[in-house]
Amino acid sequence: MRIDVVTIFPDYLAALDLSLVGKARRTGLLDLRVHDLRDWTTDRHRTVDDTPFGGGAGMVMRPDIWGRALDDVLGGPPAQSRLVVPTPSGEVFTQRHAEALAGEEHLVFACGRYEGIDARVAEHYRAAGVPVSELSIGDYVLNGGEVAALVMIEAVARLVPGMVGNPESLVEESHGAAGLLEYPVYTKPPEWAGLEVPEVLLSGHHGRVERWRRDEAITRTSARRPDMIEALDPATLDKHDLRL
Numbered sequence: 001m002r003i004d005v006v007t008i009f010p011d012y013l014a015a016l017d018l019s020l021v022g023k024a025r026r027t028g029l030l031d032l033r034v035h036d037l038r039d040w041t042t043d044r045h046r047t048v049d050d051t052p053f054g055g056g057a058g059m060v061m062r063p064d065i066w067g068r069a070l071d072d073v074l075g076g077p078p079a080q081s082r083l084v085v086p087t088p089s090g091e092v093f094t095q096r097h098a099e100a101l102a103g104e105e106h107l108v109f110a111c112g113r114y115e116g117i118d119a120r121v122a123e124h125y126r127a128a129g130v131p132v133s134e135l136s137i138g139d140y141v142l143n144g145g146e147v148a149a150l151v152m153i154e155a156v157a158r159l160v161p162g163m164v165g166n167p168e169s170l171v172e173e174s175h176g177a178a179g180l181l182e183y184p185v186y187t188k189p190p191e192w193a194g195l196e197v198p199e200v201l202l203s204g205h206h207g208r209v210e211r212w213r214r215d216e217a218i219t220r221t222s223a224r225r226p227d228m229i230e231a232l233d234p235a236t237l238d239k240h241d242l243r244l
């Protein structure tokens, strides 16, 4: 999978050189490239923004600069690329989006700053047949799209086959295939701060452990995310032997 990120703060994406994503880049599992939008400016001040039409505070990022950058980044192989624009006005990014994006050949993240990117940029590329996803990572505003891009890239990259050691671990995670929050986890020591590990987890009885974990996932999800319980379809409950 190839991922390109266009930003005026390339150093923000330095975290992608670390840990699993960094390893995937070094092993070639992930072809991740970060570009400075200012490389496509032509004036001596390397200007990327201007005042908004219609007035109002702040500045808007210019479509001509973005157009030159995205034409270059989208232009090469692979043939089918998806443009992802992190924005507070986008559809809320979920694990389902991560799964869908992980199946793409090429993602291009356009990280906006200031009051955002001129709306004609997304419009232009949609009209040119490029799939465009305007995605929010939650109901709050950031100073730029870079942090959101980091979140989405990590959520997507870890789903790329070969990225995590044990793909099985991806199934039981929160928001995983069962559509529930993950059960609580424990490790040594068996007693800490006067608190003990649930007895069943020390029993060595795998069937009872599995039953306890499923019940805990339901309890936790019911308490914290009743909306996810509402969204569960009966087939999922049966498939994962879940009892509400």
Ligand SMILES: COC(=O)c1ccnc(N)c1
Residues within 6 Å of the ligand: 086, 087, 088, 112, 113, 135, 136, 137, 138, 139, 140, 141, 142, 143, 144, 145, 148
């Ligand atoms: C400038 O971008 C944002 O403020 C942003 C992007 C994605 N999700 C958000 N919740 C905010």
